[in-house]
Amino acid sequence: MQQQQQKARGIALFPFLLFIIIYLGAGIVLQSMGVDQAFYQFPAPTACLIGVVVAFIMFKGSIDDKFAVFARGVGSQDITIMCMIYLLSGAFATVASTMGGVDSVVNFALSVVPVHFITAGLFIVACFMSLATGTSMGTMSALVPIGIGIAQTGGLNMPLTMAALIGGAMFGDNLSIISDTTIAATRTQGCEMRDKFRLNGTIALPAAVITAILLLVMGRPENTEIALEIGSYSVVKILPYLAVLILALVGMNVFAVLTLGVVFSGVIGFISGDLTVLSFAKAIYDGMLGMMEVFLTSIFIGGLAEMVKEEGGIQWLLNKIQKIIKGPKSAEVGIALMVVATDMAIANNTVSIIVDGPIARGIAEEYKVDPRRTASLLDMFACISQGAIPYGAQILMVGSLTGGAVSALQVIPLLWYQGLLAVFAIISIFVPFADWPIKKNPWNFEKWEPMHK
Template sequence: MEDKSKISNGKALIPFLIFVAIYLGSGLILQAQGVEMAFYQLPAPVAIFCGIISAFFILKGSIEEKFNALIEGCGNQDIIIMCTIYLLAGAFASVAKAMGGVDSTVNLGLTYIPAQYITVGLFIISCFISISTGTSVGTIVAVGPIAVGLAQKSGLSMPFTLAAVMGGAMFGDNLSVISDTTIAATRTQGCEMKDKFNVNIYMAAPAAIITIILLLIFGRPGVAPVMQTYDYSIIKVIPYLFVLILSLAGMNVFVVLTVGIILAGVIGISYGDLTILSFTQEIFNGFLSMIDIFLLSMFTGGLANMITKAGGIQFLLDKIQKMIKGRKSAEFGIAALVSLTDAAVANNTVAIIINGPIAKEMCNKYKVDPRRSASILDVFSCIMQGIIPYGAQMLTLLSFTKGTVTPFQVIPLLWYQQLLLVSVIVSIFIPFTDRTIRKKPWNWSKKEDSNVQV
């Protein structure tokens, strides 16, 4: 395949459209048939592989040229870094959970939060677990059943209680330094996790604070549930704090996660929750838990490189740029692209990986700071993912109610997501989130690879 950086060819986007059509189409068909978790039945790596196969038939060039472009994209340095972080993050989450870290965190919160503030408590607990573990679905699985039970005992509105859990889960999914969305957003834009966090927190904090105030006002139960002292160990919460604090301090993420895994393992072995053998098994289970996103990232990088060399990305940029007049409209363009993609594929990490290269090109042209573009990619994809009724988060949360609550009862009450949307839109017009950016201006003179795919 001839590599011409400015070649523009709309036909080159067809393999990507085939991937979206297969992934989205299978979800719609299965949902119409009443299949649970319909959009997650067809593995995303298989869908992207179908797109890769089609690229060999559609794109110009010899098989060897196209294969070399595929492997070049799959083996891109940023792709490998991102995938390695995925594996370590999965291992840390698996080991920390196995040694009782999640249970201790939940029980610690439930023990000390007053019964009349239980809704606020569930939101805060969900925030902490999600930012510590990097997974919104995992947070919902841990807190959801407890929230349902407390709502039933206290007379609280079930949709209201579930919305509080959902908001907290998406708070950490968007901010956690070990979340796959954060990893994907920072690697695609070429910025540091701590810098993205410092920009992102100014968007998320106001939304979280106002949500807490609203929950304090409207979230008091009619009948305060009988609270009790739950079993917990403060020691088992330490690995989460360790990873969070050191990551934000700027320590190398590989070192932080590796030491975090060892620390969680030592605590688990000391308390008898793990043996040396089960510790190693949990590390491997953590690796396996990330295999889908690992393969998807690798294949997406390969397909994106094939499409880029064939002129697909340039064609898309040419079309987008006709609607963009400057930095602000570029930021809205990035937001719209990632939101629409997430609505189509119901996976915020996939949406970020797909749109990352396009966002990077737009950053270079319109001087959008990559720390802001990383935050915008992450925020808008998480907002959409936390609202769509067919997302894994919503479907998992509602499964605990056994069909008594519908997504459309919960969606209007998702105050955190709604406030976060307002916050990020305001930040585009009033740069109140740019304190870190002003202190450390981006070095635009630094030569960057405009074809980086992750």
């Protein structure tokens, strides 16, 4: 296989395309059969494994040689680090939730939201919770039932309330340092989470602020005498989330940050009586198990990408892209369109980033696009697409929990945050208002690291 490494062969991309076709096709077929959450029934690791098997059959060379290439991809530094971060972030999220962290975040946030501004308040609560927990689906499963009750009693526009919650959930899904999309974007591009957070946050924050202002004006309740049922909370139980965010932003190693987060959450759980040694250990394990799908998908994609690269598939694709892309700006536009198209096909923003990550990095290397930019673009546009497609998990959850009272067609036009984020992200490509972290510490493309560590 080594002799073919420099070749550009389009047919070598077939195993990758097969993975997407199987994943997309299964979703379309199941949706036509009326299956709930149709695009999430066929496991991504299984679809990817089929692509791996086909690659072993298609590509020339002995089984041993092909497996050596596959193992090289699986065992690459970026894949290994990414998978370890997945496990630790899952452990932290579950331990913190088990000791009551999620309930405390929700109840504390609701306690400080004025009733007159409840729709904007729900958006901000969703932003805060998703930023703390790193999961849009976890945020929505906690807040959508609350939002439904508030909308019904307060005479709120139900579709607008649901759209506000989806937007807030996608804010943290995109930005949180323990979000699987952030982990995938930064590791595939080879940059630090804190750098991506600073650049990405500069783009996302104006979109969030404008969305909140619009919701303040457009989302006022008819009934201002809403009696919110707010449960008990402990500010202490919120501290692990703040600690993880702050420590990550000041530059502490992400493994140390997440490990300290797990320990901190565990200690609080022991003191409060919410955790025992056994339940603490089980929460760590359950958290790791909860990341198993993205963990396995990352491993298989890592190995498959290396095989496709070895056979010339990635080079062929880059050659084709080079005929369209004329410089760094069009390269960034191409990366954005690529990840949107992939997410629209498979309705999974994390998997979309994992699939497109190696290609985006190749484009970044060719056109000298800062990887902190490409990581931000991958994450932002994957989340924009994921939070707006009618068959995405977020909008499907709204339809399910409202009993069909709110349809995708009602919600999508009201997804102001996603639309504004897209506008600011596109502007940032041509007017680099968010590039202050890049200008402060330029990228060394030869060593693939910042000039000043």
